[in-house]
Amino acid sequence: MQQILLTDPGYGEVKLAKARAKGGYEAFAAALKRNPEEWLETVRTSGLRGRGIGWPVHNKWSTVRSGATETKYLIINAHEGEPGSFKDRALLERFPHKVLEGALLAAWGAGCTRGIYYTDVAHDDALEAFQRAMDEAREANLLGDNILGSGWDFDIKTSVFPGDKYPNYVYISGEETAIIEFIEGRRPLPRNKPPFPAEAGLYGKPTLVHNVETLAHLPGIAANGAPWFRAMGTAETPGTLLMSVMGPVNNPGVFEVEAGTSLRTLLEDIAGGVIDGGKVKAVAPGGPGTAFIKGDAIDVPIDYSTIASAGSQLSVGATWVIPEGMCLVEECIKIQRWYERMCCRQCAGCGMGTSVIYSNLTDLRRGVVGTEYLDYIMDVAEWIPGQGICDFVERCSQPVKSALTLFSEDFLQHINEGRCADGSYSLVNRKFFDPTAQDHGEQDMPYRP
Numbered sequence: 435m436q437q438i439l440l441t442d443p444g445y446g447e448v449k450l451a452k453a454r455a456k457g458g459y460e461a462f463a464a465a466l467k468r469n470p471e472e473w474l475e476t477v478r479t480s481g482l483r484g485r486g487i488g489w490p491v492h493n494k495w496s497t498v499r500s501g502a503t504e505t506k507y508l509i510i511n512a513h514e515g516e517p518g519s520f521k522d523r524a525l526l527e528r529f530p531h532k533v534l535e536g537a538l539l540a541a542w543g544a545g546c547t548r549g550i551y552y553t554d555v556a557h558d559d560a561l562e563a564f565q566r567a568m569d570e571a572r573e574a575n576l577l578g579d580n581i582l583g584s585g586w587d588f589d590i591k592t593s594v595f596p597g598d599k600y601p602n603y604v605y606i607s608g609e610e611t612a613i614i615e616f617i618e619g620r621r622p623l624p625r626n627k628p629p630f631p632a633e634a635g636l637y638g639k640p641t642l643v644h645n646v647e648t649l650a651h652l653p654g655i656a657a658n659g660a661p662w663f664r665a666m667g668t669a670e671t672p673g674t675l676l677m678s679v680m681g682p683v684n685n686p687g688v689f690e691v692e693a694g695t696s697l698r699t700l701l702e703d704i705a706g707g708v709i710d711g712g713k714v715k716a717v718a719p720g721g722p723g724t725a726f727i728k729g730d731a732i733d734v735p736i737d738y739s740t741i742a743s744a745g746s747q748l749s750v751g752a753t754w755v756i757p758e759g760m761c762l763v764e765e766c767i768k769i770q771r772w773y774e775r776m777c778c779r780q781c782a783g784c785g786m787g788t789s790v791i792y793s794n795l796t797d798l799r800r801g802v803v804g805t806e807y808l809d810y811i812m813d814v815a816e817w818i819p820g821q822g823i824c825d826f827v828e829r830c831s832q833p834v835k836s837a838l839t840l841f842s843e844d845f846l847q848h849i850n851e852g853r854c855a856d857g858s859y860s861l862v863n864r865k866f867f868d869p870t871a872q873d874h875g876e877q878d879m880p881y882r883p
């Protein structure tokens with residue numbers, strides 16, 4: 435299986451000298467000598483999709499490029515606040531120059547004049563690695579004025595959200611318009627859209643926001659061309675994807691797979707399968723903000739379209755595994771509690787809906803409500819999408835909605851007996867990785883090339 439991000443194809447090194455000795459920044463230097471429109475066309479032809487929502491990268495670039503103002507911003511979103519996602523940190527800590535070269539290529543293609551590296555204070559190792567890379571790049575005239583004699587000026591500042599002081603904002607402070615609000619000196623609350631950041635973002639200027647994984651793909655495309663990238667993955671999702679596999683599997687970690695690899699291969703062959711020879715009961719392929727797929731349906735290929743066809747979302751690829759024997763009621767309570775805390779309460783429907791689902795699930799867990807609550811919770815879960823101004827409201831009810839549909843027996847068990855079928859998986863006895871603990875910065879995920 436081809437790997438292009440988490441292995442070293444020639445320039446993925448922490449030190450600039452080593453990276454350059456292996457060809458690092460050569461693709462960027464070559465791109466600087468070409469018309470940026472040509473480079474944008476290469477990215478369009480490559481089919482690269484943003485490694486988050488999956489939007490075509492070139493669309494954002496075109497919008498930013500065509501903006502009327504001279505000042506245009508690039509925000510490198512290294513916040514990675516999605517529960518269970520560790521891929522961007524894996525890249526930054528080990529391949530900071532690949533990310534930086536990608537940022538330069540994005541800025542050049544979209545016509546950006548200033549950059550901001552945005553992260554949470556908890557991700558200090560990644561921040562340190564990237565800052566060191568930027569310092570080295572400035573010394574080598576890869577950042578700053580008149581880069582490599584091209585006449586193009588571009589530099590990057592850092593902005594760090596203090597998630598340790600504001601734990602209830604650790605998720606929403608990674609939403610792209612909330613990032614812009616924070617950088618402008620306000621509370622990190624999402625803005626109404628439109629206008630989208632690419633049209634009018636930071637200080638009202640066209641602003642390109644990309645996460646780290648998206649940027650890290652650009653040096654490879656610049657060096658090897660669009661056909662090279664398209665030769666990997668699927669027609670819908672060319673290239674490779676970073677998947678953070680969490681839960682009780684033998685080999686949890688961050689893995690790079692070609693798009694089109696099946697979920698079964700990822701979970702059983704690469705992540706080593708469920709511990710103690712167990713079986714997968716459910717999996718949320720994109721993390722706790724995405725719908726569950728049943729364990730007997732994991733032969734689905736991983737790409738944005740096929741996962742959507744299977745009823746879920748790929749999102750940031752934080753794959754959450756629930757084994758046989760684990761209760762979906764308990765898992766839903768855990769994630770809904772987290773969503774209830776993380777909702778910023780700007781939108782009445784989002785605030786009310788997350789609270790109602792959480793409180794009703796806790797009553798259901800104790801067996802003090804009847805089966806009519808299944809319909810009530812589902813009704814609220816189906817109502818929430820569209821009741822707010824950011825993507826949070828589209829995601830927060832996905833797990834419970836799918837769990838109610840696919841695993842109604844777990845909910846009926848609680849209604850009838852007030853407990854899980856197997857008490858060993860109660861919240862009190864939890865012993866597995868908890869995706870929602872990430873907001874405290876205390877969990878780490880192994881990196882597995």
Ligand code: SF4
Pocket residue numbers: 606623624776777778779780781782784785821822823824825826827
């Ligand atoms: S949808 Fe929810 S999280 Fe998003 S802005 Fe509204 S209240 Fe905040």
